[in-house]
Amino acid sequence: MKITAPKLSSSLMELNISEALLEDNFVSGGIVTSLHLDAEQEDKIMFDQIHFQNISMEGVRFHQVEFIDCLFEKCDLSNVDFGDAVFHRVEIRGSKLLGTNISQSRLTEVKIEDSVANYVNMSFSKLKKVAFKQVTLNRSDFIEATFDKVSLEKCELDGANFTETPLKGIDLSTNTYEQITVSLDQLTDCKVSTEQAIGFAKSLGLIIE
Incomplete structure (x- = not known):
């Protein structure tokens, strides 16, 4: 699946987010290498064509x-509350999203790669053309999420919760987990490995010989 990359200028200048937010809630065109936002709620901000590099938003x-x-490149987004957010043409590489809340949000043309996202919450979110590649998603929540052209490749999904999320067309075969929670009536056309299929069969109470 082809994900459209962020449209970033090759000549971005370093940007001071704190100063920019004093003037307007629209921040555009720059590289951000340091960020000082406190844990208070930041309302209705739009970031456009921003390269976040080695910054921490933890707890914002x-x-x-x-x-x-x-x-986002090598950023710490742990425990950030992005609830009811919009992500469009966004890439997250080599970053931490431990306990990050991205519930009730819209993600379109998004790629998350080589990142740690245990306990991330994407419940009730709408994901369209979203790719997870080599992401640790243990104990993550995707409860009642909507998937449209979503890929999960070589991810860790132990304890992930996909309750009431349709997995039609999703390929789980390259991912690893000991246990995940799914709604069995939402597994139609979901691709799994032989070992994973046996696990689902056991969850139905079948005896495998």
């Missing part, structure tokens, strides 16, 4: 934030 609470054409 956003409300209706939008990220358009943004790249």
Whole structure:
């Protein structure tokens, strides 16, 4: 699946987010290498064409934030509240999203790669053309999420919860887990390995010989 990369200028200048937010809630066109936001709620901010590099947002609470054409590289987004957010043409590489809340959000043309996202919450979110590649997603929540062209490749999914999330067309065969929670009536056309299929059969109470 081809994911459209963020449309970033090759000549971005370093940007001071704190100063930019004093003037407007629209921040555009720059590289951010340091960020000082406190844990108070930041309302209705739009980030457009921003390259976040080696920054920490840990514990920050956003409300209706939008990220358009943004790249997060080696960032710490742990315990950030992105609830009710919009992510469009966004890449997250080599980053931490431990306990990050991305519930009730919209993600379109998003790629998350080589990252740790245990306990991330994407419940009730709408994901369209979203790729997870080599992401640790143990104990993650995707409860009642909507998947449209979503791929999971070589991810760790132990304890992940997909309750009431349709997995039609999803390929789980390259991912590893000891146990995941799914709604069995939502597994139609989901691709799994032989070992994974045996695990699902056991969850139905079948005896495998």
